[in-house]
Amino acid sequence: MLNQTERLDLIFRALTDPTRRYLLERLGRGPAAVSALAEPLEMSLAAVVQHLQVLQDAGLVRSEKVGRVRTCHLVPDALRPAEDWLHARQTPWERRLDALGAALAEPTTPEPEESP
Numbered sequence: 001m002l003n004q005t006e007r008l009d010l011i012f013r014a015l016t017d018p019t020r021r022y023l024l025e026r027l028g029r030g031p032a033a034v035s036a037l038a039e040p041l042e043m044s045l046a047a048v049v050q051h052l053q054v055l056q057d058a059g060l061v062r063s064e065k066v067g068r069v070r071t072c073h074l075v076p077d078a079l080r081p082a083e084d085w086l087h088a089r090q091t092p093w094e095r096r097l098d099a100l101g102a103a104l105a106e107p108t109t110p111e112p113e114e115s116p
Helices: 004-015 018-027 034-038 045-057 080-105
Strands: 061-066 069-074
Touching (some): 004 080, 018 061, 034 045, 045 061
Antiparallel strands (some): 061 069
């Protein structure tokens, strides 16, 4: 079983490629055969299969073969670990930015002028 860090590494690695992000977006509209996923892409079917394998390794996509057709499905909540990781880092930054905004909004007292 993968630990949390390894799982995050696989997810973020999978998301780095625009083709894989496209495939995830397309599968978000519903399951599709590998050939249908490959159709609009300017690459070989074998290259698309390799991209899908990366998505499967990350747990973002699953596939099933019925007869000669392999159909891919998006895995519900597969991005949850990455979402949780990002949220855990977002909250402290929001607090820091809120504190900075409050500090900048405080009226400042003018420095007394020095007499010559």
